[in-house]
Amino acid sequence: MSSNTARQAFTRFTRRVPITRTEHLAGDIYRHHIHFPEIAEGAQPGQFVEVKVSNDFDPLLPRPFSVNQVDRENGVFTILYEALGQFTKEIAGMSAGEELQILGPLGRPYPLGSDECDEIVLVAGGLGIASFYHAAWTLREAGDERPVRLFYGARNRHSVVQLEDYEALGVSVEVVTDDGSLGEKALVTTPLTRYLQTQPRRPALYVCGPTPMMKAVSEIAQIERVKCYLSLETYMACGIGTCVGCAIKLRTGDGADDFVYGRACVEGPVIEAERLVW
Amino acid sequence: MAVEIGPVRLKNPVTVASGTFGFGREYAQLFDLSQLGGIFVKGTSLEPRRGNPPQRIYETAAGMLNSIGLQNDGVEAFIAEKLPFLNQFDTQIFVNIVGNRIEEYAELARILDDQPGVAGLEINISCPNVEHGHAEFASDPTATCNVVSAVRRATGKVVIPKLSPNVTDITAFARASEDGGADAVSLINTLVGTAIDVKTRRFRLANVTGGLSGPCIKPIALRMVYQCAQTVSIPVIGIGGISTWTDAVEFLLAGATAIQVGTASFANPLAALEIIDGVEAYLQDNGLNSPSQITGKVERGPVDPVL
Ligand SMILES: Cc1cc2nc3c(=O)[nH]c(=O)nc-3n(C[C@H](O)[C@H](O)[C@H](O)COP(=O)(O)OP(=O)(O)OC[C@H]3O[C@@H](n4cnc5c(N)ncnc54)[C@H](O)[C@@H]3O)c2cc1C
Ligand SMILES: Cc1cc2nc3c(=O)[nH]c(=O)nc-3n(C[C@H](O)[C@H](O)[C@H](O)COP(=O)(O)O)c2cc1C
Ligand code: FES
Numbered sequence: 001m002s003s004n005t006a007r008q009a010f011t012r013f014t015r016r017v018p019i020t021r022t023e024h025l026a027g028d029i030y031r032h033h034i035h036f037p038e039i040a041e042g043a044q045p046g047q048f049v050e051v052k053v054s055n056d057f058d059p060l061l062p063r064p065f066s067v068n069q070v071d072r073e074n075g076v077f078t079i080l081y082e083a084l085g086q087f088t089k090e091i092a093g094m095s096a097g098e099e100l101q102i103l104g105p106l107g108r109p110y111p112l113g114s115d116e117c118d119e120i121v122l123v124a125g126g127l128g129i130a131s132f133y134h135a136a137w138t139l140r141e142a143g144d145e146r147p148v149r150l151f152y153g154a155r156n157r158h159s160v161v162q163l164e165d166y167e168a169l170g171v172s173v174e175v176v177t178d179d180g181s182l183g184e185k186a187l188v189t190t191p192l193t194r195y196l197q198t199q200p201r202r203p204a205l206y207v208c209g210p211t212p213m214m215k216a217v218s219e220i221a222q223i224e225r226v227k228c229y230l231s232l233e234t235y236m237a238c239g240i241g242t243c244v245g246c247a248i249k250l251r252t253g254d255g256a257d258d259f260v261y262g263r264a265c266v267e268g269p270v271i272e273a274e275r276l277v278w
Numbered sequence: 279m280a281v282e283i284g285p286v287r288l289k290n291p292v293t294v295a296s297g298t299f300g301f302g303r304e305y306a307q308l309f310d311l312s313q314l315g316g317i318f319v320k321g322t323s324l325e326p327r328r329g330n331p332p333q334r335i336y337e338t339a340a341g342m343l344n345s346i347g348l349q350n351d352g353v354e355a356f357i358a359e360k361l362p363f364l365n366q367f368d369t370q371i372f373v374n375i376v377g378n379r380i381e382e383y384a385e386l387a388r389i390l391d392d393q394p395g396v397a398g399l400e401i402n403i404s405c406p407n408v409e410h411g412h413a414e415f416a417s418d419p420t421a422t423c424n425v426v427s428a429v430r431r432a433t434g435k436v437v438i439p440k441l442s443p444n445v446t447d448i449t450a451f452a453r454a455s456e457d458g459g460a461d462a463v464s465l466i467n468t469l470v471g472t473a474i475d476v477k478t479r480r481f482r483l484a485n486v487t488g489g490l491s492g493p494c495i496k497p498i499a500l501r502m503v504y505q506c507a508q509t510v511s512i513p514v515i516g517i518g519g520i521s522t523w524t525d526a527v528e529f530l531l532a533g534a535t536a537i538q539v540g541t542a543s544f545a546n547p548l549a550a551l552e553i554i555d556g557v558e559a560y561l562q563d564n565g566l567n568s569p570s571q572i573t574g575k576v577e578r579g580p581v582d583p584v585l
Contacts, residue, residue, distance in 0.1 A: 009307070010307060010308060012307040012308045014308060014546075014548060052546075055521070055545065055546055057339075057340035057493045057521075058339070059337060060340055060341065060342065060492055060493070060541070060544075060545055061337050061342060061544055062544070062545065101546070103308075103547060234332075235333065235335060235336075236335075237335050237337075237342060237344075237544045238298075238543070238544040238547075240304045240305070240307070240308075240547070241300060241304040242300035242304045242305065242543070242544075243298065243300075243335065243346070243544060244300075244329065244334070244346050244349050245334045245346065246332075246334075246335075247329065247330075247349075261328060261329050261331075261332075266304075
């Protein structure tokens, strides 16, 4: 193959690009708008980007963040995150005009096709909410008329974000909090189970949140026999599939030893719950 | 910018390190692999290997620990599925081979000897992340010599043993490799390390220890490349923490004929390309046209902090 043919196939992109806007949404939660037309255009819901501030060695590895929202017209996408550790605290202090090094779009998206289900049920725990706006928006943009529901569990009312955005898209939202400061004082599995017991028409669950929550939702999905997709937040290095550092156990049969190690960044981050060995 | 490793010509001295570039497919989504001097593919064994359980990676100060455990689909899958893809590009392909016994290395060499798309074999006798097997090849110069000569007999391809830094005197292994008939040596593989989570009081890696790589190992790697280049007359391929063109030039000055970019690709997938451009500009600025003109040209002398 000549170099030119190889070049035409480029599907991932990396370069330093400017932040166009920074929002402080709540508590320690921020959103950056980033100018990167190829990613705004090409990212599918559930995909992520790898982010680094510079070529510094501290931290050395880039950090993965979901594509939260895209604005194709302006060539901008957003990431939404909580300033928890060294890296997220550092980027929270950055403002419009400063640059980030971005690699993306990466990973396997949410399968949202209409043959999957008659109803889209999004289940978010904490910052797991970040990946869902792009999904709900894409469905509406495509003229998909299936109902979209969001079950959203957060620590307290100060850590709930983007509610109006979902409502504007016509998504039915049910929020619960750990302390009852907004919605019911419950884990997100409580309203979800209640809802599934009303026996809705062929729903599919799309889940992103802390591991114990995703495990609990997978178990519920198995009992209720509904399709369930998890978006995993595994520790990553390359984010693109070369290092095999982000290993997840994927079932290949029924025996205890019937599994292979897949890559969360390529075979995931979105994975059918029944394929995952916990 | 071309350099020679035995009979194999690299269009430039910048290659990518085994285990940090997969089998090329992923980074081919980003740039044209034909720009690289060569690609050292992920460690490949006779039979598929599942690899170690997670957690497999952990970031440390200016580096990372990994305990991947040489997960790979085996040599047959490499030839059927990976090699044709790699051969679309105008670059040299080196297969990093892994075995538990000498016969396995020789068998891998025989199988790959038939493949015109393979330029050479990098003998991985130095991976710290698998339980049994090749620890002895890495820690006993006689065993190193034996495995190298067994591979040498089994193939006409370029043979490059990859040396472990986890030894007292790495030059003994470079010499043993040369005695065994190696065309070149590459070094260094990762340094064995570990990390502990004080909150849970557990090791960060499921395998307890892992291989340390990245900028933090560069001074050690550079010293070892210098020592080995002083010891043997075959080419030395420098590896360890190379992230920028200045790092690469340091390795060339220390005695490397070519270099491999590893962990730096995770931080910046275009690192190898930026290094190629930087080395080329450095040579030009100094009125030179070949990297070999600076190989081993480091000098001792008074240190001028201003220069
Ligand atoms: C596919 C994917 C999508 C993600 N999307 C989002 C998102 O949209 N918003 C968001 O807030 N967070 C997201 N995360 C998690 C985010 O990557 C971590 O919060 C971030 O790395 C924290 O870095 P830090 O240095 O601030 O924190 P640290 O102090 O380093 O760690 C805080 C937490 O982040 C985890 N973490 C640290 N380094 C990595 C790494 N290299 N890879 C993965 N996890 C790491 C740690 O396990 C720890 O739990 C996502 C993770 C993945 C894998
Ligand atoms: C994730 C990872 C996987 C690796 N896998 C291999 C391997 O399969 N075979 C091998 O010989 N070296 C392997 N290495 C070692 C590298 O090729 C290289 O020798 C080492 O990382 C030092 O270079 P660096 O600091 O530039 O990364 C691996 C390194 C990393 C970080
Ligand atoms: S993070 Fe490197 S393979 Fe997934």
